[in-house]
Amino acid sequence: MTTYLDFEKPLSEIEGKAEELRALAREQGTDVGKEAAQLDVKAKAQLKQLYENLTPWQKAQVARHAERPHATDYVEGLFDEWTPLAGDRNFADDHAVLGGLARLGDRAVMVIGHEKGHDTRTRIERNFGMARPEGYRKAIRLMRMADRFGLPVVTLIDTPGAYPGKGAEERGQSEAIARSTQTCLSLGVPLVSVVIGEGGSGGAVAFATADRVAMLEHSIYSVISPEGCASILWKDAEKMREAAEALRLTAQDLRKLGVIDRIVPEPLGGAHRARRDAIDAVGAALKAMLDEVDQRGDALRAQRRAKFLEMGSKGLAA
Incomplete structure (x- = not known):
């Protein structure tokens, strides 16, 4: 069954009624196909209207x-x-970060990403996608390995932010994030990133300081969560809607600001409604971005650094 978000309540009522009619038809053999089809048309129109006018908080x-x-x-x-690689060779393996060797079409690549988990057990195991220092150090190790063997790096961003726990801070969380960002900048091989869900704070930047950065149409990328921003600015986490507006965290805003390079369209109603279509769209974007990056070595490093320095200068000028 589809899980409906708060703003999708009108849609849930229409789709629920259509499903009730179909269930009745299966049980009693009644012919309600026409009525159910009319509700389907109405639901699709409602879905289109909702997703054409989403607010940043939505x-x-x-x-x-x-x-x-x-x-x-x-x-x-x-x-x-796919060949998964584990561990930071120092402390532990962080399950919030996955990494390994793979092929994307005919191209050998190193894949690194945040993983949130899909049920209670795996979410706890993956720490809800919040990486600890050992996760970033694992990513650093894998990026350096890719650089050594001349393999492009693909990163998939989906994290609320780096884990803020006491143990993570004791083991050098901020240093690990900074080193990961530095490693991204130092690579002599192409690095492309896609924000597939949440891109939260430095925990996302540590994987996304890339030659090309894409975002799925309804993903977000920001320096802090809307709730965290609201708590700091207004001392009220319930003002997250106002915070989301102010943060300019949507793919559309960030494309205008030059923070990202492209937006990957999502199926109507979001990636969760047509998962295969969303996955294929990301695959096409990854291949296109890798094709665009034709430099290697020092020329590529200089190009990547210039990209981010120019981004900062634009911000100061504004």
């Missing part, structure tokens, strides 16, 4: 939808010869 809700495809879904759906 987009944040869609980006966090529990049924949205996660990194493991993209790995299974897009990549062949």
